[in-house]
Amino acid sequence: MRQDYKKTGRESNLIRIARYILEQGEISKNEIASALGLSMPTVLQCVKDLLCQGIIHESGEYESTGGRKAKTLSVVEDLAYSAGIEITVNHVSFVIIDMKANIIQTKRIRHAFSYTEDYSVDLAEMLHLFLASSSVSSEQILGVGISIPGIVISDENWLVISHVLNLKEIDLRFLSKHIPFPVRFENDAVCAAMAELNYFHRNMLYLSLSNSVGGAVFLNEEIYYGDHFRSAEFGHMVIEPGGKQCYCGKHGCMDAYCSAQILADYAGGDLEIFFQKLWSGEAGACSLWYNYLRYLGIAISNLRLIFDCDVILGGYVGSHLEPYLSLLWDYMQENLLFPEDSSFLRLCRFKRSAAGVGIAMYFINRFFTQIH
Numbered sequence: 001m002r003q004d005y006k007k008t009g010r011e012s013n014l015i016r017i018a019r020y021i022l023e024q025g026e027i028s029k030n031e032i033a034s035a036l037g038l039s040m041p042t043v044l045q046c047v048k049d050l051l052c053q054g055i056i057h058e059s060g061e062y063e064s065t066g067g068r069k070a071k072t073l074s075v076v077e078d079l080a081y082s083a084g085i086e087i088t089v090n091h092v093s094f095v096i097i098d099m100k101a102n103i104i105q106t107k108r109i110r111h112a113f114s115y116t117e118d119y120s121v122d123l124a125e126m127l128h129l130f131l132a133s134s135s136v137s138s139e140q141i142l143g144v145g146i147s148i149p150g151i152v153i154s155d156e157n158w159l160v161i162s163h164v165l166n167l168k169e170i171d172l173r174f175l176s177k178h179i180p181f182p183v184r185f186e187n188d189a190v191c192a193a194m195a196e197l198n199y200f201h202r203n204m205l206y207l208s209l210s211n212s213v214g215g216a217v218f219l220n221e222e223i224y225y226g227d228h229f230r231s232a233e234f235g236h237m238v239i240e241p242g243g244k245q246c247y248c249g250k251h252g253c254m255d256a257y258c259s260a261q262i263l264a265d266y267a268g269g270d271l272e273i274f275f276q277k278l279w280s281g282e283a284g285a286c287s288l289w290y291n292y293l294r295y296l297g298i299a300i301s302n303l304r305l306i307f308d309c310d311v312i313l314g315g316y317v318g319s320h321l322e323p324y325l326s327l328l329w330d331y332m333q334e335n336l337l338f339p340e341d342s343s344f345l346r347l348c349r350f351k352r353s354a355a356g357v358g359i360a361m362y363f364i365n366r367f368f369t370q371i372h
Contacts, residue, residue: 084356145359297331
């Protein structure tokens, strides 16, 4: 019993130290001991084990203030890799990340979704070609994550419903049957939130403003899924009673007013062209954008009143919002109840491939839970 206890404690400390080094980027042994409340002998032994396993390395030295320079430790970023796939109605996006979640390569391919065997074969072939075009060998891939627009029960590989893909009660393994790696499925907005959470360790709400509006809630160090895996369907809260019809069939949903598709449709389906028109001061684009921000302000204000935590704005539109935050804040003033400043509004770190990066991180994180 005593030996088992010691083994479990050692493995737990290995995992804690490895994950802390990963989170910090670079850190010294003294800082690890202080931050994690561990004795220096324990840290020294665990660091030695992690160095021997090739999981971490000595990456540099701190500037000396007299005496011996402290070595900095870092995770070996090319130890292994993980891949992510983002499936949408008309496109498939691929990404590879290293152990530090650095993006190694991305690719977006126009390929319409269909619930067919041909699609699953095509998906595997596109992934194969994508990996072959990179500098990463298949043997280095820990796994492949797939993000799906819809309500997903990941542990059961089950899609409850996807209005966007027009699917209901589907075993998602039909998508992975030809992929020769471990596969994990997750809702697209949750995936994007997971990418942001790697850098954010407080309660927060992630609002995804892409071709559909979604999100995720991060409370007490974990994603809140809800009792029926339906939490954070922000796109379907009504912000204009009796308003425009949403693709879900209801009227006045946030998605009908704040999806990226609304802006892209104005520019022939190209969101980048819309923002070019906006930046050039075209009257129609400006009018549409101001209306968009007004409704977005209503939605964010409601979410702030409900959750009372930081809000990260992501998705296709979120990556363009920085020049307009002050204007968005002005629109929000009409609806906020308590006096506060705009510091709770945050922009996404990942301007592209957020969902793919987030679901790929699942396998990186799993790797660090299996260290022994």
